Amino acid sequence: MTSARGAVTLIAMTQGHIRREAVSDQLFAVLRDRILGGELPAGAALTAERDLAAEFGVNRHAVREAVKRLQQARLVEVSHGGRTLVLDWRRTAGLDLAVGIAAADAGPSVTDLARDALEMRACVGADAARLCALRCSEAAAGEIVEAAGRYARTGPDLTELGEADVAWWRLIVEGSGNIAYLLAFNSLVGGTLPVADVPDDLRAAELLDVAAHQRLAAHIAAREDAAAERLARELLSRSVPATRRKAVR
Template identity: 45%
Template sequence: MPLTPISRTAISDAVFAQLVDEILSGRLVPGDPLPAERELAESFGVNRHAVREALKRVQQSGLVRIAQGGNTRVLDWRDNAGLDLLVELTRTGVVPPVRILRDIVEMRRSVGTDAARLCADRAKNEQLDLVATAVDRYPVGECPFEELILIDRAFWTAIVDGSGNLAYRLGLNTIVAAIEEIGAIHLTGFPAELADRDAHVALADRIVHRDAAGAREHAEELLGRIVAALGD
């Protein structure tokens, strides 16, 4: 496989990125052996320590299996990788961007809807105060899109933290990172959703008053708009 020599200081990161790209692009398929550390180091033009560190990360991502004293073989990422690989998928183009966008916003709706329900049901009073404070930041009038993104992130972070679900919190981080990688401006309907202050205030009101069913309903409607827009 053709590899590009690397001359950066943080070389293990670059080695990791190239190996991931080789696998996700399909140039390395499940079952393929990777070259030995020495050969990889020579191809990349780096030391073996950098290659070893990169391989550990590739293994942790579920993309390869490193056998003691044997070959490092490529795994099928669809069967073995975790949610953290989503950001890498947005970079490689192995999955059509429209498919990734659709899947991301569907996941966002699912996580946000249930997090709103859980937050209303079991958040501590101080966490509900954070939700109320966060929703007050949504502007009444026009606001730069970049600022709206930060306001919206703080609002949903407060809700997810209030849900007490660690998996949802990590999922939120992945969703945010993937949207940043693709570019939020490409999400049809996203600017209109963020600018709808009344809808966010209504959702926060349900959560603060511990109306779990109402919070779930409002969140599903609000987050479902962008899902419908992409579907159209």
């Protein structure tokens, strides 16, 4: 439970939009944003539990739950002396933080994160295609070729093509035998990363190239791993925005 003052404080942090979620979730989001935005820099001590409870008008249990989530996200570390220190999230956080970065009021923009996700998609997809050509069973290769044929009969609606494209790539990533790639693929298509925010006109060149999809399937079936990798990278790179950004420091 929270006091009336605490409720008003937390609601104000969401720019007037009341969200139906636990107070600890809202407090986690506020502290996460402070860390991502640099207000709480790496190496700094997180505000004491009692002071956070007083600032937001919440009980200390809610604060502990929020800090626990920060710790699980590798944004803070509880030292042996009892102090909670802010970590450098660029060095410690994992891919699961990406959705938080996209939702944050500070840190990388959604546009930058979408570009980063699409670059990762091109790299993972290219190597997954290579591994698939080397490792997948004959039955799996045949299914990929058949799926490419179904893809050719889809569309030209970009939404329908997008759904068929995801199903086809899932076969390739599964055929690669790489669990890490499969989990990354699930994050990309499951909404953890804001790839869905990329406008359709940017992805059109990739999705409408039916012939490239069929050639890639043929390379995999023929066990032509190098050709599969090259074509997959070229195809997927078409959806990466052309604008450049500075390297993460």
